[in-house]
Amino acid sequence: MQKLPIGAWAQDGVNFLTQFFENQFRFVSDSIASIIEKFISLLMWFPPLAFIITSLILIFIVKRSIKNILVISFCFLAILNLGYWEETLETMTLVLFATLISTFVGIPIGILCAHHSFIYAIMRPVLDLMQTIPTFVYLIPTLMLFGLGMAPGLISTIIFAMPAVIRLTYLGISNVPHALLEVADSFGANSWKKLSSVEIPHAWQSIKTGISQCMMLSLSMVVVAALVGADGLGKPVVQALNTVNISKGIESGMTIVFVAILLDRIFANSSQKIGAVR
Amino acid sequence: MIEHFKIEQLDLVFGKNSKKVFQALDAGQSREHIHQELKHVIAVQNVNFSVYKSEILVIMGLSGSGKSSLLRCLNGMNGRTIGKTRGQILYLDAETNQRINLIECPKNHLRKIRKHQVSMVFQQFGLMPWRTVSENVAFPLEIQGIKSTERIKQVEEKLEIVGLAKWKSHYPHELSGGMQQRVGLARAFVTQADVLLMDEPFSALDPLIRKQLQDEILELQQKFKKTIIFVTHDFSEAIKIGSRIAIMDAGKILQIGTPQDIIENPACENVKRFTEDIKGTHTFLT
Numbered sequence: 001m002q003k004l005p006i007g008a009w010a011q012d013g014v015n016f017l018t019q020f021f022e023n024q025f026r027f028v029s030d031s032i033a034s035i036i037e038k039f040i041s042l043l044m045w046f047p048p049l050a051f052i053i054t055s056l057i058l059i060f061i062v063k064r065s066i067k068n069i070l071v072i073s074f075c076f077l078a079i080l081n082l083g084y085w086e087e088t089l090e091t092m093t094l095v096l097f098a099t100l101i102s103t104f105v106g107i108p109i110g111i112l113c114a115h116h117s118f119i120y121a122i123m124r125p126v127l128d129l130m131q132t133i134p135t136f137v138y139l140i141p142t143l144m145l146f147g148l149g150m151a152p153g154l155i156s157t158i159i160f161a162m163p164a165v166i167r168l169t170y171l172g173i174s175n176v177p178h179a180l181l182e183v184a185d186s187f188g189a190n191s192w193k194k195l196s197s198v199e200i201p202h203a204w205q206s207i208k209t210g211i212s213q214c215m216m217l218s219l220s221m222v223v224v225a226a227l228v229g230a231d232g233l234g235k236p237v238v239q240a241l242n243t244v245n246i247s248k249g250i251e252s253g254m255t256i257v258f259v260a261i262l263l264d265r266i267f268a269n270s271s272q273k274i275g276a277v278r
Numbered sequence: 279m280i281e282h283f284k285i286e287q288l289d290l291v292f293g294k295n296s297k298k299v300f301q302a303l304d305a306g307q308s309r310e311h312i313h314q315e316l317k318h319v320i321a322v323q324n325v326n327f328s329v330y331k332s333e334i335l336v337i338m339g340l341s342g343s344g345k346s347s348l349l350r351c352l353n354g355m356n357g358r359t360i361g362k363t364r365g366q367i368l369y370l371d372a373e374t375n376q377r378i379n380l381i382e383c384p385k386n387h388l389r390k391i392r393k394h395q396v397s398m399v400f401q402q403f404g405l406m407p408w409r410t411v412s413e414n415v416a417f418p419l420e421i422q423g424i425k426s427t428e429r430i431k432q433v434e435e436k437l438e439i440v441g442l443a444k445w446k447s448h449y450p451h452e453l454s455g456g457m458q459q460r461v462g463l464a465r466a467f468v469t470q471a472d473v474l475l476m477d478e479p480f481s482a483l484d485p486l487i488r489k490q491l492q493d494e495i496l497e498l499q500q501k502f503k504k505t506i507i508f509v510t511h512d513f514s515e516a517i518k519i520g521s522r523i524a525i526m527d528a529g530k531i532l533q534i535g536t537p538q539d540i541i542e543n544p545a546c547e548n549v550k551r552f553t554e555d556i557k558g559t560h561t562f563l564t
Contacts, residue, residue: 179400179402179404180404180406182355182400182404183398183400183404183406183417184417184421185355185392186353186355186392186397186398186475187392187393187397187398187417187418187421187469188389188390188391188392188393188394188418188421188422189421190389193420193421197417197420198406201406201408201409202406202408204408
């Protein structure tokens with residue numbers, strides 16, 4: 001029996017893209033890399049302790065919780081002590097950019113999906129594919145198109161993490177009670193007003209959950225991103241794996257855990273408070 | 279008396295293929311037949327009535343009689359995206375002082391009417407849980423594009439009228455049902471609309487609060503002379519509030535008249551059934 005030519009098609013598609021659009025892809029890749037590198041060098045310009053103290057103060061102003069501050073400062077100091085400050089900043093930058101892009105692209109897609117059932121019908125299998133296809137599989141084409149470095153790492157991360165934002169935005173918007181939309185309608189609201197003052201506020205908790213999940217999923221991609229040459233905490237993990245270096249592996253692995261706790265404590269929303277109001 | 283609304287031969291159909299249903303209706307097929315054969319619901323069928331300026335017209339009927347659907351035709355919420363209407367809903371536009379047919383008028387115009395001239399009060403209050411009382415009342419003014427300083431002034435004025443000035447920075451869930459509906463009333467009043475559409479506004483409230491709000495609505499009506507179309511399934515509420523009552527069943531209006539009219543001369547058996555319960559308890563009317 002004849003094999004389905006999926007592999008051949010994908011190969012042809014990627015070949016076609018590399019052949020005719022290589023310069024464009026490289027341009028995108030280079031600009032992404034240069035923006036990220038500039039951002040990282042800006043963060044590196046601060047002395048680590050000054051950076052930590054400033055962020056602690058800012059976090060305290062927003063969160064007003066001593067317990068949080070203690071956990072966060074422990075994580076920061078542990079990272080600094082283990083000597084992975086630069087890698088941590090690189091990873092955080094990657095996570096931040098991946099989350100920002102996923103948010104700004106994902107929320108509108110989620111809203112469109114909730115408003116038009118045919119768009120959701122198209123997006124559903126695409127989202128399933130984005131989340132389930134093994135990451136290594138699309139590393140090869142992204143590598144061919146964007147070359148080694150931060151850009152393919154960022155793009156793979158976005159592919160993996162963005163569905164969370166889309167799905168939870170979709171969920172939040174499609175759960176808006178009909179009665180509230182009717183109220184907006186009855187007072188003559190147009191679709192923009194309905195979106196901005198009924199649908200998004202109602203879905204806000206769900207959207208925020210999507211964003212924080214997206215952030216955690218991005219972090220879980222650091223090791224994979226390192227395989228395509230992205231800087232960050234994934235690199236020492238990969239090196240440790242290649243050289244069977246147990247102590248390095250544990251150190252860098254624990255640092256990733258500390259970063260995860262940090263991100264969770266800093267960005268996990270104080271949703272309990274607002275949730276109770278409902 | 280000036281006719282604020284004049285409704286002529288109004289049909290409202292829910293379902294995808296309204297054209298076919300209208301044809302079937304014209305061929306004289308019954309509502310039940312269309313429901314079974316074509317799987318379409320005829321919510322309102324061949325309805326004719328007028329609403330006069332500054333009266334309270336109560337549309338009364340059991341659940342499923344089409345009364346709420348009919349009410350939603352009067353601001354065009356039914357008949358465009360939800361359901362399809364045909365016939366005429368002539369509305370006296372306060373701005374131009376001309377009659378326009380709401381079924382055919384452009385969407386923008388309809389939106390303008392909803393913004394400024396016709397506002398609505400809902401059975402489940404329809405308050406937004408993430409907005410405070412005053413933010414909820416300000417919502418229609420936001421849609422009108424009124425500046426925030428002016429909004430605050432008007433909102434406070436309206437909250438004063440419904441007696442909730444002290445509660446302005448609370449959230450809806452902190453209020454009792456009766457107070458929540460007062461917020462709903464303030465929100466409907468804040469637009470300066472001449473027409474209020476009220477969809478079973480007091481049905482979710484307990485009897486004492488209901489009575490209180492009924493009295494308040496009558497008082498407000500005395501003061502501000504709004505045209506109110508009030509939907510209810512409660513006949514005693516209808517005779518208390520209504521200047522006139524329209525009794526609906528199965529999408530049709532069975533009888534329309536003053537409360538006294540309806541109690542003394544019920545047009546058919548179905549109407550009689552509503553009035554019989556009431557006759558004993560409200561002897562003052564006879």
